[in-house]
Amino acid sequence: MSIVICKTIDKKVFIHSDTRGWNSIAERSDIFKGLLKIVILSPTICICWAGNAETAKDAFNGIEDRWIKENDTASLCTHLSLFSMSDQLDHHVDFIIIDHSSDAKTFKITKGKIQNKNPGFTWIGDYDAYHLFLEKWHQTLSTKDPEEYIAFHKAFKIMIENAPSKTVGDFQVSVVSNDEGFRYTTYGEAFSPKQTLSPGTSVLKLQGCAEGAYSLSCLTTNANEKPGCALYFTPIEFGVILDPSDPFHFGPILHLPINTFLSEVKRIYGFDLSGRVVDSSGQIRSVGKRTIDVSLMGSTIIKV
Known part of the structure; x- marks a missing residue:
């Protein structure tokens, strides 16, 4: 199912994901056949996904350029919701849309439903991996790291290395927003x-x-x-x-x-x-x- 977690820290949106590929045909064992789960479409629009790669690809292929140029999150939400309606595990996919054009707006799309989420914290993906992240997150915070975003990064990395699901793992990819927009973090x-x-x-x-x-x-x-x-x-x-x-x-x-x-x-x-x-x-x-x-x-x- 994969895992994507978003959190706002000091007015910046931090997003972490794994890269393990998963589709309905076969389990992927090659770590270099991974997938990018956090997709920056413009400086102000970022879409995350977790689930079946084939369904997600069909969803992204249908996104119209004008929706991105106009920051039309309503059309994006409606479009992506059509691809998240399947209850079949082999075809299921969830999405997060983050609009950073003014104040950060976050939309979580799962099972065809659009939720306007608190941008402070949102996640999609594997339930067991998420709860392992929470465990490591609280443990890391207890070490009193000087910066909360460092604790967030460390907890996610530890979770990937010990992921309880075969559909979560491989590499960590991260994104942060600042005054100029979204960018991948080094x-x-x-x-x-x-x-x-x-x-x-x-x-x-x-x-x-x-x-x-x-x-x-x-x-x-x-x-x-x-x-x-x-x-x-x-x-x-x-x-x-x-x-x-x-x-x-x-x-x-x-x-x-x-x-x-x-x-x-x-x-x-x-x-x-x-x-x-x-x-x-x-x-x-x-x-x-x-x-x-x-x-x-x-x-x-x-x-x-």
Whole structure:
């Protein structure tokens, strides 16, 4: 069923989703055959979905451009509600529409019903995964993280790693709204075998692919640019593109060094990506030509 959770924190809308694909034909086991569940259609309109990919694709294909240009959420809600009416699990899909043109308006669409939701907190998807998220959310808040959005990010990530359902998992994709509109958020994470830190050492070093260590970075565009993001892995040096204009499959895997990867993505897709990567020493460095808003980058998590 997948999982998408939206929460307003300090007048910004934060949205997290997984990317695991699910359809009525077969369970997908390849993590790079994932799907983009948070689709930025304009700086002020974002649509999220959870459920059957084939039904969701039919729904998105029927969206008219003028509804997006005119912020016509009424027509969007009516249209998407027609695709959420099925009670059959194999065909069911839920939607969330977030209109950020003025004050954030959130509409949840499930089983053909349109609910005007409090933008403070909304979710769709797998029930068990949602309750696991709540458990981890309360545990994370109890650790007194300095920022609520960091606790939100961490709790969602822990939930994905321990998801109770086969239809929830793989990668985390996140979106945030600011004064310029919606944009995908960047983060960097390092995964490394257990290590013993030397006296005076505070950074875990990646030990290389042979020892099972790697880092994952989500690279993104700015809110006032063509929306898009990519997942990039070091030191393996390959990445995959997530394009909201075609959310029902990941782009091709490009085996390229980071700077070449950024250039090729800009040439092919028009995405001017930036973010941060974790290098072989375990240090974080920025990539891309633009200044990154550090407050929206999420947390770097060292998993041991």
